[in-house]
Every structure is written in structure tokens, then in C-alpha cells.
Amino acid sequence: xxxxxxxxxxxxxxxxxxxxxxxxxxxxxxxxxxxxxxxxxxxxxxxxxxxxxxxxxxxxxxxxxxxxxxxxxxxxxxxxxxxxxxxxxxxxxxxxxxxxxxxxxxxxxxxxxxxxxxxxxxxxxxxxxxxxxxxxxxxxxxxxxxxxxxxxxxxxxxxxxxxxxxxxxxxxxxxxxxxxxxxxxxxxxxxxxxxxxxxxxxxxxxxxxxxxxxxxxxxxxxxxxxxxxxxxxxxxxxxxxxxxxxxxxxxxxxxx
Amino acid sequence: xxxxxxxxxxxxxxxxxxxxxxxxxxxxxxxxxxxxxxxxxxxxxxxxxxxxxxxxxxxxxxxxxxxxxxxxxxxxxxxxxxxxxxxxxxxxxxxxxxxxxxxxxxxxxxxxxxxxxxxxxxxxxxxxxxxxxxxxxxxxxxxxxxxxxxxxxxxxxxxxxxxxxxxxxxxxxxxxxxxxxxxxxxxxxxxxxxxxxxxxxxxxxxxxxxxxxxxxxxxxxxxxxxxxxxxxxxxxxxxxxxxxxxx
Amino acid sequence: xxxxxxxxxxxxxxxxxxxxxxxxxxxxxxxxxxxxxxxxxxxxxxxxxxxxxxxxxxxxxxxxxxxxxxxxxxxxxxxxxxxxxxxxxxxxxxxxxxxxxxxxxxxxxxxxxxxxxxxxxxxxxxxxxxxxxxxxxxxxxxxxxxxxxxxxxxxxxxxxxxxxxxxxxxxxxxxxxxxxxxxxxxxxxxxxxxxxxxxxxxxxxxxxxxxxxxxxxxxxxxxxxxxxxxxx
Numbered sequence: 001x002x003x004x005x006x007x008x009x010x011x012x013x014x015x016x017x018x019x020x021x022x023x024x025x026x027x028x029x030x031x032x033x034x035x036x037x038x039x040x041x042x043x044x045x046x047x048x049x050x051x052x053x054x055x056x057x058x059x060x061x062x063x064x065x066x067x068x069x070x071x072x073x074x075x076x077x078x079x080x081x082x083x084x085x086x087x088x089x090x091x092x093x094x095x096x097x098x099x100x101x102x103x104x105x106x107x108x109x110x111x112x113x114x115x116x117x118x119x120x121x122x123x124x125x126x127x128x129x130x131x132x133x134x135x136x137x138x139x140x141x142x143x144x145x146x147x148x149x150x151x152x153x154x155x156x157x158x159x160x161x162x163x164x165x166x167x168x169x170x171x172x173x174x175x176x177x178x179x180x181x182x183x184x185x186x187x188x189x190x191x192x193x194x195x196x197x198x199x200x201x202x203x204x205x206x207x208x209x210x211x212x213x214x215x216x217x218x219x220x221x222x223x224x225x226x227x228x229x230x231x232x233x234x235x236x237x238x239x240x241x242x243x244x245x246x247x248x249x250x251x252x253x254x255x256x
Numbered sequence: 257x258x259x260x261x262x263x264x265x266x267x268x269x270x271x272x273x274x275x276x277x278x279x280x281x282x283x284x285x286x287x288x289x290x291x292x293x294x295x296x297x298x299x300x301x302x303x304x305x306x307x308x309x310x311x312x313x314x315x316x317x318x319x320x321x322x323x324x325x326x327x328x329x330x331x332x333x334x335x336x337x338x339x340x341x342x343x344x345x346x347x348x349x350x351x352x353x354x355x356x357x358x359x360x361x362x363x364x365x366x367x368x369x370x371x372x373x374x375x376x377x378x379x380x381x382x383x384x385x386x387x388x389x390x391x392x393x394x395x396x397x398x399x400x401x402x403x404x405x406x407x408x409x410x411x412x413x414x415x416x417x418x419x420x421x422x423x424x425x426x427x428x429x430x431x432x433x434x435x436x437x438x439x440x441x442x443x444x445x446x447x448x449x450x451x452x453x454x455x456x457x458x459x460x461x462x463x464x465x466x467x468x469x470x471x472x473x474x475x476x477x478x479x480x481x482x483x484x485x486x487x488x489x490x491x492x493x494x495x496x497x498x499x500x501x502x503x
Numbered sequence: 504x505x506x507x508x509x510x511x512x513x514x515x516x517x518x519x520x521x522x523x524x525x526x527x528x529x530x531x532x533x534x535x536x537x538x539x540x541x542x543x544x545x546x547x548x549x550x551x552x553x554x555x556x557x558x559x560x561x562x563x564x565x566x567x568x569x570x571x572x573x574x575x576x577x578x579x580x581x582x583x584x585x586x587x588x589x590x591x592x593x594x595x596x597x598x599x600x601x602x603x604x605x606x607x608x609x610x611x612x613x614x615x616x617x618x619x620x621x622x623x624x625x626x627x628x629x630x631x632x633x634x635x636x637x638x639x640x641x642x643x644x645x646x647x648x649x650x651x652x653x654x655x656x657x658x659x660x661x662x663x664x665x666x667x668x669x670x671x672x673x674x675x676x677x678x679x680x681x682x683x684x685x686x687x688x689x690x691x692x693x694x695x696x697x698x699x700x701x702x703x704x705x706x707x708x709x710x711x712x713x714x715x716x717x718x719x720x721x722x723x724x725x726x727x728x729x730x731x732x733x734x735x
Binding site: 039040057058059060061069112114117118119120121122149150151152153154155156157158192193194195230231234235238241242 | 260262263264265276278280285287288289300301302303304306331332334361362363364382384432436437439
């Protein structure tokens with residue numbers, strides 16, 4: 001993973017390929033209430049990523065044997081559309097990577113959704129990646145959180161996720177796809193906004209102990225900014241009237 | 257000052273027991289997208305139907321057995337009308353209005369006092385906005401009935417029956433307005449103006465709709481205030497089945 | 504006999520070579536076009552490949568489930584595919600590459616994100632809007648250079664379709680989900696200015712021959728307006 005291209009990923013002045021500082025997020029825009037059928041929905045445009053989340057629930061749990069008499073079953077499904085990548089046309093059906101991401105994202109939400117309120121039901125969260133450019137699982141989790149809140153499903157918190165990585169021996173925030181491909185580590189994390197608890201944590205590559213700590217702090221700081229965008233999206237979303245639509249062409253904005 | 261709350265937003269600096277909130281023992285946070293009223297109540301703006309005893313609900317008969325009927329009320333809850341609880345008999349797909357006799361800890365509902373609804377169609381509104389559609393002392397529903405000339409029955413589950421006689425599409429339009437603007441104050445006055453403009457009728461003193469043919473809870477529930485339903489939806493920190501308790 | 508409000512956004516996605524989102528009332532359908540190199544079909548070695556698929560993604564409706572496409576999704580994809588193929592919208596022969604065994608392949612995926620009826624018409628309009636803005640990547644040394652383009656896809660005739668729901672002797676143009684569910688069946692007619700290029704009677708219920716001719720006439724008429732919307 002670590003070879004010559006890393007030298008170009010970050011220059012002497014600490015500026016990255018796309019012009020960002022080492023602790024700077026890509027441009028993000030979050031919009032809620034974009035689908036008519038789903039109980040809750042959200043579009044997250046994060047850099048070049050475009051991720052759509054739709055929630056149904058609480059609803060009847062099918063298959064019945066999955067239902068729990070104590071709580072609702074939270075099922076998240078992360079899926080990539082075949083036209084989402086810059087490269088070839090993708091295969092249909094979830095890959096092993098998609099299945100793994102579905103699991104860790106579901107588990108993050110099991111922590112925050114107050115599922116005991118709706119026993120024997122299911123809360124289904126579907127996240128479709130319509131366009132991908134690195135860091136899709138973080139954008140996906142962020143979108144899902146807004147969609148779940150949009151549906152009025154009780155949650156202890158609004159959670160969001162941010163990835164930190166290492167390129168050119170420097171810990172940097174929010175890797176783009178190129179930085180991830182040629183970088184030295186990728187470390188996505190999800191945080192609860194109330195107390196900074198970590199609800200999703202994955203990591204690959206090589207990091208020293210100090211670097212993991214730097215990464216945690218850097219990600220948590222950034223997650224507060226994303227959280228502010230989620231709150232804004234929810235407050236604007238519920239004011240919407242009439243037929244809902246997905247503004248897929250919308251441009252993301254610089255995160256303050 | 258009414259402000260909008262989102263899940264995880266702080267509502268109090270201390271641990272409190274308040275509907276639609278969650279406490280970790282130190283502070284209290286909202287759990288759903290809601291309004292924080294000046295009286296300190298959390299009013300949800302969105303969310304599933306939460307059935308409680310005595311609610312009037314509207315639904316469809318989805319299965320018919322010797323022992324009774326399965327009823328679909330558009331929520332995840334299983335709903336059953338025992339043959340012993342009704343003098344009428346129903347067929348598959350019949351639209352009925354009934355009262356909730358009891359809800360068990362898994363959310364399964366037992367119905368009673370069912371009657372057939374016919375010659376009409378259904379509209380839907382988000383269950384949390386039903387109090388707004390009924391209005392204080394039936395104010396909103398009286399306006400709609402008078403303006404449209406339809407008989408309108410509102411189920412607490414968000415299903416609204418509108419009779420065929422009268423202006424059905426105006427009723428639908430008015431319900432959509434309540435759905436969009438339930439959180440904005442002065443809606444009853446604006447609705448009166450809107451209906452007056454649309455129908456040319458005088459909306460200042462709409463006649464009281466006669467509800468004596470409806471199950472009795474419809475009359476009883478309107479004595480509650482406009483928004484709250486006094487439901488104990490508290491969520492204490494950690495896993496606790498006590499969150500399903502009802503007072 | 505009137506369409507709900509129709510809206511088309513062109514090229515909302517940049518990774519796909521072509522894309523569009525089409526809304527009819529509350530129905531929302533995304534079409535994504537990817538261009539790849541592929542082995543041609545054995546019986547047509549000089550032609551490019553056109554492959555259409557439709558995904559009823561589970562966020563699109565409460566009854567959509569994850570899993571392989573059900574027959575409804577397959578039907579939408581095949582009916583829209585037939586319209587595009589029969590109308591010769593894409594010149595498949597032009598997708599052959601000089602000096603190579605491989606040919607260009609266009610993969611069109613319909614992503615149904617909001618189902619309120621009439622997926623056929625929305626799907627075809629989204630596909631057409633996407634194709635009309637599809638850029639062909641440059642081919643060099645037998646490989647695709649994706650960030651360089653050799654031009655936009657050349658489009659021939661533009662097919663559009665009209666879907667009708669049958670209620671006895673009455674037909675509803677552009678049925679929404681409730682109207683489709685309660686109908687005896689639907690009829691979809693795709694047309695170019697001169698020809699009918701795809702037809703599908705879906706669902707039980709019988710049509711009289713007079714019904715069919717009337718619907719074809721209405722489709723040619725309505726087609727003019729639909730085509731104007733696609734061309735923007």
C-alpha cells in the first residue's frame with residue numbers, strides 16, 4: 001500500500017491533492033425528507049459521494065422467527081449501485097464488503113435506537129451508494145442516522161461517522177478514494193454526539209499508538225461539524241410541504 | 257419559545273421523567289424530532305402510532321376466523337377483534353372503526369365496539385398529528401365537516417374516514433394542509449379562512465358534529481389538550497423493559 | 504388522460520458515464536449508464552452490447568425486498584430495453600472498435616427509489632435522458648481512459664412510452680400506485696414519431712382490439728409532448 005505515489009499525496013506545505021489541509025473535511029451537504037414512500041429518508045453528498053438512505057419502520061418483522069418479543073429488530077443494509085464507481089459497471093447484489101459494512105452499521109444503531117419501544121417489529125434501514133469516492137461507510141452511517149430521526153423513531157442520540165487516515169506519514173482527516181488507495185492507513189469511526197462514545201471503529205494499515213490517539217481526537221472534532229449539518233438538515237426537512245423529491249444534482253458546501 | 261428538538265438534543269440539565277425523552281441519569285435529551293413547547297412538553301412531529309387503551313382506530317379486516325378478525329391498522333401492531341367483542345359480523349376488506357380494549361406488553365391490540373364504515377374512502381395522516389386534526393374541543397374537525405359536507409371520522413392511528421357524500425377532494429386537501437402545518441400556530445384560523453375561500457361558506461361558527469354513533473372514546477378523548485396525550489413514553493438509560501410500562 | 508407533473512434532472516452523477524433522474528408525480532427513478540469494454544455476443548461479433556436492468560431497491564416501497572430481481576423488475580427492464588433497442592436509439596454497430604475483438608458495452612441500470620406507479624414511462628424517460636448525455640470514454644491501446652472522452656453517445660430515434668391502467672372500459676393514463684393496484688391490468692405503448700417500438704400488456708384482464716388501437720393513437724399523440732420534455 002505504501003509506495004511512491006504517497007509522496008505526491010501531500011506536499012511540503014501540508015496541502016493535499018485536492019487542495020485540503022490535513023484536518024479539513026471535504027464539502028458536505030445533508031438533506032432530509034427526499035423520498036415519498038419511505039417513513040424517513042436522507043441524501044448525503046460528501047465530496048463526490050452521493051448516498052441515499054431510506055427507513056421503513058417500525059413495521060412487521062418478516063421473517064417472523066427473527067422477531068424479538070422484547071425489542072424491535074434493527075436491520076441496516078448497505079448496498080452499492082452498479083453505476084456508483086468511476087471504474088467498471090458493478091455486479092448486482094451485495095458484495096462481502098457490503099455485507100460486512102451492513103453488519104457494523106446495524107450494530108452502531110443498535111446502541112442508539114430505543115428498540116424496546118416496539119417489540120416484535122423490525123426497523124429496516126436501507127442505504128444505497130449512488131456515487132462513491134472514498135469514505136462511503138461514514139457517509140452511509142451519517143445518512144442513516146438522519147433518515148431514522150426523520151422517521152420519528154426514538155433514538156438516544158444522533159450519530160455520525162468520519163474517517164481518518166494516514167498519507168505521507170501524516171495523520172489526515174477524511175480520505176478521498178485516491179488517498180485511501182495509495183495511503184498508509186484508513187480508520188473510519190462513528191461517534192455519539194452526547195458523550196463522544198465510539199459506536200463504530202475499523203482500521204487497516206499501520207498506525208503507531210500516538211497516531212491512533214491523534215486519529216481519535218481528530219475524528220471526534222470533525223464529527224461535531226457533521227453533527228451540526230445533520231441537525232440543520234432535520235430542522236429544514238420537516239418544514240417541507242407537498243411531494244418530496246431527491247435533489248440529486250445538489251452541490252455540497254464547505255464545512256465550517 | 258417553541259423550539260425544534262432533534263434526537264440527542266439536551267432538554268434539561270438534570271435527570272427528568274418527561275415523555276419522548278431519555279435520561280442518562282445526569283441530563284435529559286429528546287429522543288425524536290419534536291417541538292419543545294413553552295410549557296416544557298415535548299411534542300413529536302413524526303413517528304409511529306403508539307396505541308393506548310380507549311383509542312378509536314380505523315382499519316381493514318385482513319383475516320376472518322371463527323374466533324374473530326385480524327385488523328390492519330397501518331402500523332406494525334397486530335390487531336385482533338374477538339367475535340365476543342362485537343355484535344356485527346364482518347367480511348375481508350371491510351373498513352371498520354373500533355375502540356382499543358387493551359394493549360399487551362408486546363404491542364398486540366385487542367379491539368372492541370367495532371362498527372362497519374361504508375360509502376366512503378380513507379385518507380392518511382401521520383399519527384402524531386391526529387390531535388391537531390381533531391382540534392381543541394373538535395374545533396378543526398367541525399370546520400372540515402361543515403365545509404365539505406362529509407362525515408369525517410378520525411382514527412388515532414392516522415386513518416381518516418371520509419364519507420362519499422360531500423366534497424371528498426377538499427377534505428383530502430385540508431387534511432394534507434394539517435399534515436404540513438400541524439406545528440405552526442394559528443392553523444385553525446388559517447384553515448377556516450382557506451375553507452371559506454374554497455367553499456364560499458361562512459366558517460365562523462361551524463355546527464357541532466354529532467358523534468353519538470361513534471364509539472364512546474371519540475367523545476372522551478377530546479377533553480385532552482390539543483397536543484399531549486399524556487402518554488408515559490419515558491426512556492431511562494440502558495436497556496430497560498420498563499419503557500413499555502403504561503400508567 | 505393527463506400526466507402528473509414530470510421533471511427530469513440530467514447528469515446528477517459524475518462517476519457514471521451518463522445519468523438522469525425522472526420524476527412523475529411521486530414516482531422517482533434514477534437511470535445510470537456505465538460504458539465498459541466487453542466480449543460481444545457470439546452471433547453478433549460486430550455489434551456493441553446493450554444491457555438493461557431494473558432494481559426495485561428496498562427503500563423504494565414498503566413491499567420491495569432485498570434480493571434478486573423479482574419478475575416485476577425484470578418486466579420493467581425488458582420492456583424499456585425493447586423500446587430502446589427497437590427504436591435503434593443506439594447504433595450498436597458504431598460500438599465496434601477498430602482492431603479489437605472487444606466492443607463497447609452500455610449498461611443501463613434503473614434504480615427505483617420511489618414507487619408511486621408507472622415505472623415503465625418513468626424508467627424509459629430516465630433512460631433516454633441519461634443516454635442523451637452519455638459520454639463515451641476514449642479507447643487507447645485496448646483500454647478505456649475514463650477521464651477522457653471521445654464524444655457523446657450518438658442518439659438515433661427517441662422512444663417514449665405511455666402506460667394505461669384498465670378499469671372495465673375506462674383507461675387511466677399514467678396511473679399512480681393505487682390506480683395500478685386496483686386495475687385489471689395495464690397497457691404500455693412505446694413510440695417514436697413514426698413507429699410503435701415496444702408494447703406490453705401487463706396483468707390479467709382482456710383488451711378489445713378497439714381498445715388497443717385507441718391506446719396506440721393516444722400514445723402517438725402524447726408522445727410528442729413527452730419527447731419535448733426529454734429533449735429539454
